[in-house]
Amino acid sequence: MASGFSLKDQLFNREKVRYLAGLFAAAEPGFDAEAFEAQVMAELPSLELKQRMTLIAEVLADHLPEALPAAAPVLLKALPPPLDPGRTDDDFGDFIFAPLGEYVAAKGVAAHPDLVMDRLQAWREAGAQDRKELDWMTSHALRGLVKAGHPRAMAMLGYDPELTLDALIAVPDQVRIGEALDFSCRLQGAAGAPVLVDYILHFQRPGGKASAKVFKLKQARITGGVLELGKKHKLKGDATTFKLVPGPHRIELMVNGKVRAGAEFELLPEG
Structure with missing residues (x-):
């Protein structure tokens, strides 16, 4: 065979x-x-x-x-x-x-x-x-x-860091460890503009310090001048490599390498 x-x-x-x-x-x-x-x-x-x-x-x-x-x-x-620049295959x-x-x-x-x-x-x-x-x-x-x-x-990579746009991000006021942070965002800018959208979570650490981690969200174009995105980010309480600490946290929306919007939320102990 x-x-x-x-x-x-x-x-x-x-x-x-x-x-x-x-x-x-x-x-x-x-x-x-x-x-x-x-x-x-x-x-x-x-x-x-x-x-x-x-x-x-x-x-x-x-x-x-x-x-x-x-x-x-x-x-x-x-x-x-x-x-050969004339190749079309x-x-x-x-x-x-x-x-x-x-x-x-x-x-x-x-x-x-x-x-x-x-x-x-x-x-x-x-x-x-x-x-x-x-x-x-x-x-x-x-x-x-x-x-x-x-x-x-x-x-x-074709993403304009100085792209003119308005950005909003919405998160719940509170979320518990073990649940998901359900957030949404809205971008308004030039129609067809390519965007690389990431989000940054600023985690509370022991001793009052904060630790930031970048996560990928979307590579897209602002079709029709508006792009709406959302995600549920699981906040695992049993992770072995990164222990979540209750307290004030922050999420930021980064578009083409620049932070464009942010919001605060309170991370509660696991219920």
């Missing part, structure tokens, strides 16, 4: 790994393509798709200069020639380049944010990668900066 289709084997296999190794060997004389291929293929067959991507990124780090500023020019030089490009985004993220975007964004922008301007694939790589590499609301990272 014939085996079924395997996406992981189509996207990440020996042929693809050898192709990537050849590009880096051509870009950097000291890059050992055979050793890179052997190191990757020793583990790759037993891994799932995302694990394969992580593996290639980790092995790549072993074979490139340790410092990201020194490795970045090699990454740029290793990219293939620009794709909606091809996603070669996914073997996806681990480059994983590599950049792992090397410490927080430590070198401008360098990373400069390099991603240079790749985009060079047209050396399929746009959809580069969009994915950019989103993956900048995910930490986006969560922190970094303005340039937001702009690179």
Whole structure:
């Protein structure tokens, strides 16, 4: 009986790994393509798709200069020639380049944010990668900066941090530990404007301090000039990694990296 289709084997296999190794060997004389291929293929067959991507990124780090500023020019030089701009087949490009985004993220975007964004922008301007694939790589590499609301990272992903809009968020006055915080929000702005909406919960901690955590809400467009969203956030009383403390709490609505609205609520002991 014939085996079924395997996406992981189509996207990440020996042929693809050898192709990537050849590009880096051509870009950097000291890059050992055979050793890179052997190191990757020793583990790759037993891994799932995302694990394969992580593996290639980790092995790549072993074979490139340790410092990201020194490795970045090699990454740029290793990219293939620009794709045909007249192509209309909606091809996603070669996914073997996806681990480059994983590599950049792992090397410490927080430590070198401008360098990373400069390099991603240079790749985009060079047209050396399929746009959809580069969009994915950019989103993956900048995910930490986006969560922190970094303005340039937001702009690179197509979200205007200075977008003019009105925002409201509504929450109940009180909610008990073990229940769900049922909140709703309303955005009013330019019709069709893309928005990345997150919410921040400021949790009460022992000793009176507060701890903020960012949660994803929605990627959308303000269709018709108005966008209404809602969510029920479960406030688990039995979580082992984060213990809830009764007391005053705050929720904030962050749109395209900027806090646009907020509200207070009282977290009551579990009933």
